[in-house]
Amino acid sequence: MSSLVKEFGRTTRERWALATLAGIFNGIGFVYFGPMSLIANVPLLCALRYSPSYFESGLLAGWVGFLGGVHIYGIINYGWFLLLGFSLYTASQMVIYGLLFRWLWRGRGGLLDILVVAAIWTVSEWIRTLGPVCMPASYVGNIADVSWLRPWLVLTAWIGGIGVSSFVALVQSLTFHGLISFRHSQKSIVFMTAFLLVFGAVGVTQFSAESGGQTVKIAGVQAGLANSQYHAATADPAAQDGIIRTFETLTRRAYEGHPDFVIWPETAIRGDVLRDTALHSRLFPGNRDRSILLAGLIEQDKQGKRFNVVASVLPGGQVDDIYRKVRLVPGTESHLTPGHSVRAMRAGSNYVGVMICLESVYPDMARRLVATGAEFLVIASNDAGFGFSPITRHMTNRAMVRAMETRRWLIRVGQAGISAVISPNGVVTERLGLFKPGLIEGQIQLRQNQTLFVRFGDWWMVLIFGIIGVGAWSVRSKSVVKSAV
Amino acid sequence: MLCWTSWVLVRAIEELRGGQVIQGLTRTYLPPYQHALGWVIDPRTTSLSAELIARYGQGIRPIDDEPWQKTLRRIGFRLGQFKKGDPLVEPSLLVHQNREIPDLWIGRFGLKYVLFRQSIGVLTIDELPAYSSAIRLEGLERSR
Numbered sequence: 127m128s129s130l131v132k133e134f135g136r137t138t139r140e141r142w143a144l145a146t147l148a149g150i151f152n153g154i155g156f157v158y159f160g161p162m163s164l165i166a167n168v169p170l171l172c173a174l175r176y177s178p179s180y181f182e183s184g185l186l187a188g189w190v191g192f193l194g195g196v197h198i199y200g201i202i203n204y205g206w207f208l209l210l211g212f213s214l215y216t217a218s219q220m221v222i223y224g225l226l227f228r229w230l231w232r233g234r235g236g237l238l239d240i241l242v243v244a245a246i247w248t249v250s251e252w253i254r255t256l257g258p259v260c261m262p263a264s265y266v267g268n269i270a271d272v273s274w275l276r277p278w279l280v281l282t283a284w285i286g287g288i289g290v291s292s293f294v295a296l297v298q299s300l301t302f303h304g305l306i307s308f309r310h311s312q313k314s315i316v317f318m319t320a321f322l323l324v325f326g327a328v329g330v331t332q333f334s335a336e337s338g339g340q341t342v343k344i345a346g347v348q349a350g351l352a353n354s355q356y357h358a359a360t361a362d363p364a365a366q367d368g369i370i371r372t373f374e375t376l377t378r379r380a381y382e383g384h385p386d387f388v389i390w391p392e393t394a395i396r397g398d399v400l401r402d403t404a405l406h407s408r409l410f411p412g413n414r415d416r417s418i419l420l421a422g423l424i425e426q427d428k429q430g431k432r433f434n435v436v437a438s439v440l441p442g443g444q445v446d447d448i449y450r451k452v453r454l455v456p457g458t459e460s461h462l463t464p465g466h467s468v469r470a471m472r473a474g475s476n477y478v479g480v481m482i483c484l485e486s487v488y489p490d491m492a493r494r495l496v497a498t499g500a501e502f503l504v505i506a507s508n509d510a511g512f513g514f515s516p517i518t519r520h521m522t523n524r525a526m527v528r529a530m531e532t533r534r535w536l537i538r539v540g541q542a543g544i545s546a547v548i549s550p551n552g553v554v555t556e557r558l559g560l561f562k563p564g565l566i567e568g569q570i571q572l573r574q575n576q577t578l579f580v581r582f583g584d585w586w587m588v589l590i591f592g593i594i595g596v597g598a599w600s601v602r603s604k605s606v607v608k609s610a611v
Numbered sequence: 612m613l614c615w616t617s618w619v620l621v622r623a624i625e626e627l628r629g630g631q632v633i634q635g636l637t638r639t640y641l642p643p644y645q646h647a648l649g650w651v652i653d654p655r656t657t658s659l660s661a662e663l664i665a666r667y668g669q670g671i672r673p674i675d676d677e678p679w680q681k682t683l684r685r686i687g688f689r690l691g692q693f694k695k696g697d698p699l700v701e702p703s704l705l706v707h708q709n710r711e712i713p714d715l716w717i718g719r720f721g722l723k724y725v726l727f728r729q730s731i732g733v734l735t736i737d738e739l740p741a742y743s744s745a746i747r748l749e750g751l752e753r754s755r
Contacts, residue, residue, distance in 0.1 A: 150615055199623045352633045354643045358653040361720035362733050364666050365653055372636045514626040563636040 131305050135176040144173035145186040149193025157197050157516040160269040160523070164297045166194075167223075171243065171302040174227050187224025191217035200515030204458050215254075215261055223250040230597040235311035238593075238600060240299045240318055245593040247295035252288055252587055255489060259456060262487050265294035270523040270530075270552060277329030278322075280551055282530040283577040287489055289586040293322060333551060339501075339571030342476075344547070345380040345417075346389045346539035349373060350563035353510045353542075356396060370395055372563065374408045380565050381415045387473065391541035392422040392483050392506040393434060399423050400437060400445065410443040417441065418473050420480070422506040422539075424462075425450070431463040436480045436506050438473040447472040451482040453491070470500035476572060479534070483507045486521065486538075489584075492528040496580045501572035503528060503536040510542035514560060518544050526552040531579045535570035641732070648728070649736030659712050659729045666702075666715075667748070679704075679712065683748070691747040701749070705742035714740070 135141050148170035155163030170190050177183040195213030202209045226246035232239055247265075255262045266287040269275050282290050300318055303311040349372045359366035373394055380388045388411070399405050400423060411417050419439040425448065426432050434451040450465025468491060470477040479500025485491045486505045495503065505525050509518040522544045529536035533550040540560075547556040547568040556568040578585075633640040641654040657665070660682040664673045668686040683690060693703075704713040705726075715727040716739070723735040 146612055150612065153619075197619070199619075200627065202623075203627060349636070350633065351635060352631070352640060352642070354652070355633075355635070355640055358643070358733060361652060361723070361725045361735055362717055364717075365733070368635075368637055375636060514631065515623065516626075561631070561633050563634075 131172075135173045138182075141173035141177060141182070141186060142189070144169040145189050146193065148173070149190040152190060152194030153197030155265075155268045156194055156263070157520055160272050161275075163265045163268040163294050165301055167247070167295070167298045168302050168305070170224075171227070171298070172306070174224060175231070175233060175306065177224075177228065180225055180228050183224040183228040184221045185224075187220040187227075188217040191220030191223075194220075198517060198520075200512035200517035203511045203513060204455075208457065212261065216263065219250045219254055219263075222253060223247060226250070226594075230594065230601055232601060235303050235307040235314070237314040237317065238597060240296070240303055240311065240314050241593045242597040243299035243302065244292050244296040245590045245597070247298070248288060248292040248587070248590045249594060251291050252584065252590075255288075255584075260488075262489070264288065264524075264527070265291040266527050267487075267520060267524045269294065270526040271519075271554075276333075276552065277326040279329070279527075280332045280530055281325060281329050282527060283332065283533050283550075283579055285586045286531055286579045286584060287527045288584060292586070292590065293325070296322065339573045341569050341571055342387065342502075343383070343385040343569055344387045344389060344537055344567070345383060345385040346391075346537055346545045346547075346558075346566040347373060347376045347380060347394070348391065348539060348543055348545045348558050348562065348564055348566060349376065349394065349541055350561045351510065351542060352561070353508075356510075359396065366397065370397075370405065370408070376563065376565060377409055377419070380567075381411060381417050383565075383567060384415075385417050385567065387420060387478075388417045389420045389504055389537055389539045390422045390436075390506065391539045391545075392436075392508040393424055394422045394541060396424055398426055400425055406443045410439050411441045413442045415441050418446070420473060420478065420504060420506070422482070422508075422541075432461065433465060434459065434462050434482055435465075436471070436482060436504070438471055438478070440474060446474065449480045449482075451485065453485045453488060455484050468494045468498075470495050470498045476501055479503045479532075481505045481528070483509075486528055487524050489528070489531060492532050492534075493580050493583060496532040496534060496576065500532075500534065501574060502570055503532065503534045505536065505538040507538065508541035509544070510561075518542075518560060522546055522554075526554070531577065533575065533577050534573055537566075537568075537570070539566070646731060646734060648726075648731075648740065649723070649734045651732050651734050654732040656730055656732075659715060659727070662715060662727055662729075689749045691749045693745055693747050697745075699745065701747050703748060704746040705739065706744045706746065707740065708743045713746070714742070716745070 135144055148167055151162055151166040155166045173186050174183050192213045195216035223246055230242045251264055254260055264287055278293055300315050304315055359369050411419050421437050423435055424432055425435045435448050437448045438446040440446050449471040452465045452468055454462055454464050470479050477499040479495025481491050512518050525536055525538045526548055529548045529550055530552040536548040538546045543558055543560040545558040545566040546554045548554055556566050558564055558566045643652050659679045660677045661673050663682050664671050699716050703716045705716050706713045712729045717725040720735055724739055726734050
C-alpha cells in the first residue's frame with residue numbers, strides 16, 4: 127500500500143487521474159464539505175512531483191483549478207460566461223501554483239520543502255486579491271463554519287484569512303510529505319505539527335475577545351423573494367406593490383420591537399424610494415420610531431447615474447448618510463455606476479461598515495471600513511439568483527471570516543437569505559434560511575478596537591515571500607553546485 | 612469520478628431549476644414559464660374576479676365564484692366601452708368572442724403588452740390576442 131502511494135503518478139495517465147481527484151476534492155471543500163480542503167491538493171502534489179515538465183505541471187494544476195471552479199455552478203443563473211470565466215480564473219491561479227511547485231520544491235522532504243508547499247499556495251491565493259477585476263477565493267472561506275477549527279480561525283484577527291489559508295495548505299503539505307517520505311521528513315513533520323497545535327492553543331485564548339462594547343439591538347429584514355418576482359415587478363405595478371408591501375409589513379414589525387438598527391438587504395426595493403415621499407411614510411422610520419433604517423436601495427442622481435447603495439435613514443425619515451457600492455459585479459451590474467469611497471457610514475451617533483454583496487469577499491473592504499471607524503459590519507446582499515445552490519452558504523462563510531479578521535459583530539442580510547448575525551469569533555448566533563420571509567433579530571456589541579490585521583493588512587505575506595525567497599535561493603544554490611560539478 | 616460528476620449535475624439541476632415554489636409573506640409565488648401566448652412572469656391560478664379585487668378593490672372582501680361583472684360593480688368601476696381600434700391606455704378588459712372570461716390588459720412594458728389571464732397569471736406578450744371589444748376601467752384611482 128505504502129509503495130503504491132509512493133509510486134502512483136509515474137505515468138501520465140496516473141497523473142491526470144490524481145489531478146482530477148484533486149479537482150473534485152477542491153470542489154467538495156469549496157461548496158459542500160469544508161474540511162476536505164485540508165487534503166484537497168494532496169493528490170495534485172503527488173502528481174506534480176513526477177511531472178516531467180513545467181508545461182505539464184501547469185496543465186495538471188490548471189485542470190484542478192478548472193474542476194474546482196465549476197463546482198460554484200450556482201452562478202450559472204447569471205450566465206454561462208460567468209461560470210466559465212470564474213473556472214478559468216481559478217485555473218490560472220492553480221497554474222501559478224503548479225509552476226511554483228515545479229520551480230521551488232526540491233523533493234528532499236525537509237522543513238523548507240514543507241513550508242514551500244504552504245507558501246506557494248498562499249501566494250497563488252493572495253494574487254487573487256490583487257487588481258481591479260480580482261475575484262478572491264480562499265481556503266479559510268471553505269472552513270470558516272467548521273467549529274472544531276475555530277481555535278485557528280480566530281487567528282485571522284492577527285494574520286488575516288490568508289494566514290489561516292496558509293495553515294490549511296500546511297496541513298496539505300504535511301499530509302503529502304508524510305505519504306511520500308515520512309522517514310526523511312519525520313522530524314520536520316512533527317515540528318510543524320507541534321507548531322500548528324501551539325497556534326491552536328493560542329487561538330483558544332483569543333475566544334474571550336468576543337465580549338465587551340456597548341450593546342445594541344438589530345433587526346434584519348429578509349423578504350425571501352425569488353428574483354423572478356423582481357423581474358415581474360418591472361412590468362407589473364401590482365407585483366412591485368407586492369414587494370413594497372412585503373418590506374412594509376416586515377419593517378413595521380421590526381420597528382415595533384424598538385431595535386436600534388433595522389437593516390434591509392441589497393436593492394430591496396428597485397424604485398426611486400429616496401425621492402418618493404409617499405413611500406417614506408410607508409417604509410421609513412417615523413418620528414415615534416427609535417430605529418435607524420439601513421436601507422439597501424437604488425439611488426439615481428441628477429445626471430441620471432444609478433448607484434447600488436445603502437442609505438442610513440434616521441427616525442423621522444431624514445437620510446443621514448449614503449454608502450455607494452464601489453466594487454460592482456462585472457457584467458451583471460454594468461448599468462450601475464460605482465461609488466468611489468470605501469469608508470464607514472454614519473448612522474446617527476454610530477458608524478457602520480457596509481459591504482454590498484460581492485464586496486464582502488474582498489478582505490481589504492472590511493479592513494478599510496473598520497480602519498475608518500466602523501463599530502460593526504453589515505453585509506447587504508441578494509443571493510436569490512443562486513437558487514438553493516451552496517454558494518450562499520459559502521458567501522455566509524466569507525462573512526464569518528470578515529467578522530473574525532476585524533473582530534466586529536457582523537449582520538448579513540440577504541434578500542432571499544441566508545441572513546445571519548455573526549459574532550467576532552465567527553459564530554452564527556442567529557440565522558434565517560433561504561427563501562423564508564421574516565426578521566432576524568439579535569443583540570450585538572459595538573467595538574472600537576483595531577486588530578493586527580486591520581492595522582497592518584497582509585503583513586503575513588512578508589513571511590510567505592521570505593519562505594519563497596529562501597526556497598528560490600536554495601534551488602539556485604543547488605543549480606550552481608550542479609553546474610560547477 | 613463519473614459517479615461524482617453525475618451526482619453533482621443532478622444536484623445542480625435540482626437546485627438551480629426555476630421550478631421552486633416560494634412561500635412569500637403575502638402569497639405563494641410560482642416560477643415563471645413560457646406559454647403559447649408569451650412569457651408568464653407571475654403565474655397564479657386566481658380568477659379574474661379575485662385579481663380585480665386584489666388590484667383595485669382594497670378593503671373589499673372577495674367572494675368565491677363571483678361573476679367578474681358583479682365584482683366590477685362592487686369595486687365601483689364605471690365601465691367605459693371603446694372601439695377596438697382605439698389605443699389601449701388605461702387598464703381594460705379585453706372581451707373575446709370565443710372566451711367567457713376576458714383578459715385584463717394591465718399596460719405596456721417596452722414593446723410588449725402586459726396581460727392578466729384567468730388561471731394563468733400575468734404574461735408579457737408580443738401581440739395582443741384578437742378581441743371583439745374592450746372595456747375601459749374608469750372611475751377609480753389606480754391604487755395598484
